[in-house]
Amino acid sequence: MKKLALYMLAAGIFASACRKDGQGGKDSDVQPTGGTFTIEGQSYLSDYTYWTGTEGLVLTNVPRAPEYVENTVQIFVDSLYFSRKYTYMDHNNAAYDKRKNFSNAIVKYTPSGVYGNGYQITGVTAGTMNVSNNGETFTIDYDITVAGRQMQGTYIGKVAGKRW
Secondary structure (H helix, E strand, O other): OHHHHHHHHHHHHHHHHOOOOOOOOHHHHOOOOEEEEEEOOEEEEOOEEEEEOOOEEEEEOOOOOOOOOOOEEEEOOOOOOOOOEEEEOOOOOOOOOOOOEEOOEEEEEOOOOOOOOOEEEOOEEEEEEEEEEEOOEEEEEEEEEEOOEEEEEEEEEOOEOOOO
């Protein structure tokens, strides 16, 4: 047991020593992974994000026991690399440009926190989404009107799946 503890201590010291020196405070610029979105005055955790060609960008929480409640914002955008700013435009509009627009959003949220008592809303009428990245760390800010409800959110962290 002593050997295992000593090994773990040595591994931890080695890992911290392997950081790049001389970065001028870059480690302090690293922000925590995760985010939240707010709708109807209540905030919901979004600590996991992924992108697929069919589902677009999905910002969600990882459901935890015992509630297993999942709150999700799904934004139908074709890529996270086309632009820094996307605006809502209906996909059937002749001016729709997948490099500048997203076509829809679906929001699933459970204000009560009780599994099965949530809402799913669609019907985007306006919105913007800003995307930036520093390597694999993305910053995503969005402000979208869905079914007449204003929703804002932010996510900072990795995005699983392909992003193009």
